[in-house]
């Protein structure tokens with residue numbers, strides 16, 4: 001077995017489990033080794049059934065009363081067992097795990113670990129982990145990995161699989177040159193992989209994480225620098241002369257652009273007339289007004305007969321941009337063709353879109369990565385704008401270069417990063433910063449409260465709705481989970497519907513819905529046909545409904561502060577006073593302190609740096625600040641020192657061995673290629 005072997009070769013993995021892993025993007029042994037825990041936990045001291053606390057994870061030590069039974073006819077092959085006493089009954093259930101029947105012996109004492117729920121007179125635990133007391137003692141002495149779970153995978157299964165791989169594979173995976181590794185005080189790769197999954201102690205865990213974070217940064221920077229070499233400073237035929245067409249648009253807008261917006265637009269115009277392909281990043285905090293700058297750039301190109309495309313990370317956002325552009329053209333009597341291309345269009349709609357792209361001069365094009373993934377032919381595509389997600393931009397530039405096209409490229413980002421880091425991470429782009437928010441915006445009023453405040457919050461939301469406004473309610477999960485504590489969109493929206501009755505319409509939105517359904521809900525929210533939208537973080541990036549004035553975030557403690565800042569940025573986008581209610585479901589003082597940071601400032605950069613100061617050395621993983629770069633482990637804020645080191649080393653490697661051809665860099669080169677491939681796969685490219 002080696003890292004390229006299929007996971008089917010791992011002992012104990014059959015077709016069904018293989019399918020579960022595949023759904024989570026795990027195909028090979030290498031993939032499973034890189035399927036890192038999202039956190040660690042220490043198992044708590046076991047308690048007797050009478051001391052269990054409902055709605056929390058408990059380790060309960062108890063004698064099994066009878067032999068477990070398989071519930072006949074249950075679709076999920078449910079096995080149940082009982083512990084406790086006649087006065088205090090606990091029912092334990094396992095799904096799809098018939099083997100539990102032969103595992104558990106009546107009369108024997110076990111420790112069951114999982115979330116306890118109370119249903120009337122009965123306590124229940126779904127899918128608890130089972131331990132014999134001696135085993136539990138050993139396990140609770142060490143840090144246990146907690147893996148990200150998706151569809152059907154459970155923590156125990158992942159742990160077992162990783163353990164098998166580590167045991168059966170002789171790991172000889174080191175690829176960093178020895179000198180580089182020791183110079184940066186990095187542990188060996190094998191040690192890192194073993195200890196990131198099963199740390200010997202906290203120190204080893206930190207050493208392992210540091211090594212892997214360094215590698216992530218190194219590969220990111222190396223692949224970007226090689227990328228730049230391929231696309232460096234292309235001359236372009238799309239030389240867009242100065243003209244004043246956009247001034248007419250600006251005059252008819254209902255607001256004036258801020259100086260920062262105007263400066264960014266000037267930078268863009270200068271680049272587009274230079275004769276070299278623009279490669280520029282517009283960085284601006286949430287709600288700073290990046291979209292209109294992007295639209296102006298599109299009009300600037302389209303007026304000269306060139307096509308301009310805006311590529312959004314999600315279908316919902318693409319549609320939102322499309323609607324806005326269409327409305328702007330209608331209001332200002334502009335006759336540019338506006339084309340939408342997303343994966344969710346019907347075959348006929350796609351065909352029509354392709355025809356337009358191939359034939360329409362001056363078209364304004366909006367889409368998702370269908371714009372590069374499928375086969376559209378463009379007619380003089382002079383400008384490509386990517387909304388968020390920088391890495392998307394790197395790959396996309398390569399795709400266009402391969403087709404022999406060198407359009408101007410504009411990338412937009414709301415991640416507030418200091419300039420030194422921005423230069424490393426966006427090393428291949430020039431940067432314009434929109435560092436002002438539109439005037440006449442009232443600062444958002446915030447509060448951090450516990451779940452006891454909910455009723456008041458609902459009354460407040462209804463009052464806002466009666467005043468004609470709308471509200472978001474954010475929950476961390478889509479549906480109820482056997483293992484995760486926190487609110488979920490499906491149950492929550494059903495409860496709110498019941499509670500609010502005819503007073504308003506409640507809608508729900510989450511990532512598991514089909515694109516069409518999502519679009520329908522978003523459109524209804526935009527038209528104020530839905531007043532309360534209960535949603536997961538799918539609304540986090542870029543959704544713009546200025547009439548929404550309240551955002552209530554359940555289990556706010558589960559989100560990174562930067563993510564909360566993005567979520568909060570969904571309100572306060574119009575002239576009305578807006579409110580952000582963060583419900584802290586943790587009952588933990590430290591969390592509360594973290595959330596208080598958001599109370600004090602609306603400045604994204606300040607928030608990120610304050611969050612860091614609050615983290616203690618035991619916070620191995622913290623909560624990721626930004627998903628924009630989609631690193632597995634690394635966090636650009638928390639790990640900025642490692643980022644700088646990796647940038648320095650990447651610079652040296654490239655300077656000394658441009659093509660990575662020296663023997664000491666062979667393994668590194670091979671690994672870099674695998675990284676790039678893996679990356680393309682993640683992005684579906």
Ligand SMILES: Nc1ncnc2c1ncn2[C@@H]1O[C@H](COP(=O)(O)OP(=O)(O)OP(=O)(O)O)[C@@H](O)[C@H]1O
Nearest residue numbers: 255256257258286287288289290291292414438542
């Ligand atoms: N100069 C301005 N004055 C007043 N309102 C503005 C101005 N510029 C943009 N807006 C409005 O502010 C809202 C937010 O703008 P926009 O959606 O462009 O923000 P953004 O920077 O893209 O934010 P996000 O990062 O959250 O997507 C929009 O409703 C937009 O119409």
